[in-house]
Amino acid sequence: MIVFLKEFWLFGLKQAYACMFGGFLLAVMLLTSIWYPIELIHRYDFIFLAAIVFQLLLLAFRFETPREALVIVIFHIVATVMELFKTSDAIGSWAYPEEYIFGIGNVPLFTGFMYSAVGSYIARIWRLFDFQFSVYPARRHTLLLVALIYINFFAHHFVWDIRWLLLAATFWLFWPTRIYFCVTHTHRNMPILLGWLLVALFIWIAENLATYANIWIYPNQQETWEMVPLAKLSSWYLLMLLSFVLVTLVNKVKLREACVPELDQKL
Incomplete structure (x- = not known):
């Protein structure tokens, strides 16, 4: 029991450590929605500048590696392109209701960091838990799948939405795959599909908090806030897969090896 409690405690600490960037970003969003006294800087611009400063601090104090910072840059670019399309006047999937200076079109630049936080989490948790895999699909298959997922985020506004086919392809491709993670000295494992869920x-929970804080709003939230439908999980699941495969471009997919526990002493 003592061993289990110690491992559970370290698991939580490592998860919190991996979520550092995303947790900071969400905290800034929520706090500034309650109290924001700076009149010279728009709140969205403050969030953008705060994210940059925090990112530089993570690098300076070696809480984040240059490779993990590269993941953030990649995600920022990919996400901003999608945001520009989704928030365009012709599409209007969601909107950012407040003013800003640092932005492109209808997209304030801090939005890229929201997606980057997911990539940052995956890259860091990968290192902390010494991820290993069994029966992992070929890279060409995973890249083709996420390319179709990314295209469908745009194309479903004009042609048939194939997300359910993409989810079925995801289950078919990754059903045998198990992810192994090491908390202390022993690798535990679980189906990778369950981990993504x-x-x-x-x-999805963070999205509800962010929309409640007026970071962005969906059309049905313009008059009054409503909970984001649970059906939105399908989009986040596909985005989770897209994020994971993008991280594999900078993190090597390792098959089963001996566990190398990292940062146990620091945590």
């Missing part, structure tokens, strides 16, 4: 659920 759990993370997607936490993202």
Whole structure:
């Protein structure tokens, strides 16, 4: 029991450590929605500048590696392109209701960091838990799948939405795959599909908090705030898969090896 409690405690600490950037960003969003006294800087611009400063501090104090910072840059670019499309006047999937200076079109620049926080989490948790895999699909298959997922985020506004086919392809491709993670000295494992679902659920919860804080709003939230439908989980699940595969471009997919516990002493 003592061993279990110690491992559970370290698991929580490592998860919190990996969520450092995303947790900071969400905290700034929520706090500034309650109290924001700076009149010279728009709140969205303050969030953008705060994210940059925090990112530089993570690098300066070596809480984040240059490779993990590269993941953030990649996600920022990919996300901003999608945001520009989704928030365009012709599409209007969601909107950012407040003013800003640092932005492109209808998109304030801090939005890229929201997606980057997911990539940052995956890259860091990968290192902390010494991720290993069994029966992992070929890279060409995973890249093709996430390319179709990304295209469908745009194309479903004009042609048939194939997200359910993409989800079925995801289950078919990754059903045998198990992810192994090491908390202390022993690798535990779980189906990778279940792991993605759990993370997607936490993202959905964070999305509800962010929309409540007026960071962005959906058309049905313009008059009064409503909870984001649970059906949105399908989008976050696919985004989770897209994020994970993008991280594999900078993090090597390792098959089963001996566990190398990292940062146990620091935590």
